[in-house]
Amino acid sequence: MKALVVYESMFGNTAQVAEAIAAGLRETMSVDVREVKDAPAVPADDIDVIVAGGPTHAFSMSRTRTRTDAIARGATHGEVDFGLREWINGIPDERHSSSLVTFDTRVSKVRRLPGSAARSAAKAGRRHGFASYASPESFYVDDMSGPLEDGELERATAWGRELATLAAAR
Incomplete structure (x- = not known):
């Protein structure tokens, strides 16, 4: 089985989460990790x-x-004109053989506020013909620029492992 992990990161936190998710996936599948600007x-x-996945900005x-x-x-990472939104919207509207599963990073102080990049990306993916087999997931940072909360990278690796198991069972 093969996975593609695509991420947008501005402060480096989402990149760390993407790599941790990939580590969990790699235990049972082949994985390619790409920053969104380099994604196919x-x-x-x-x-x-x-x-x-990408950071949650303005919900x-x-x-x-x-x-x-x-x-x-x-922020020292990312591009002004191209991010996860533009990448997903650039994918042709058709039924895709791949499943799309989404994640985001968000500030822990606003855990309970509505809106998330992961949920928005999942919705955009469905509009572009992707099915999903897992709910969007959020990973938390202490402040806009980070750092990630303690234990989030371990949680991301475990989530990657779970995604691989669910994919294999399909």
């Missing part, structure tokens, strides 16, 4: 699962305006 515009047909996936703001606040 059309994922290959032999990919069984795409795990895609959703990032936009040019929110990425510009993150860079103004010290």
Whole structure:
């Protein structure tokens, strides 16, 4: 089985989570990890699962305006004009053989507020013809720039392991 992990990261936290998820997936499947700007515009047909994630900005996936703001606040990763939203929206609307599972990073102080990049990405994926076999997942940072809360990387690895098990059972 093959997985593609695609991530957008502004402060490096989401990149760390993506790598941890990939580590869990790698225990039983082949995994390619790509920053969103380097991800294939059309994922290959032999990919069984795409795990895609990004930071939650203004209760959703990032936009040019929110990425510009993150860079103004010290972000050293990512691109102003291209993120997870643009990548998903660039994928053709058709039934895909891959499943799409989504994750995000978000500030722990707003755990209970509505909206998340993972849920928005999952919804966009469904509009573009992807099925999913797992609920969107959030991983928490202490502040906008991080760091990740204690235990989040271990939780991400365990979630990757669970995703691989669920994919194999399908």
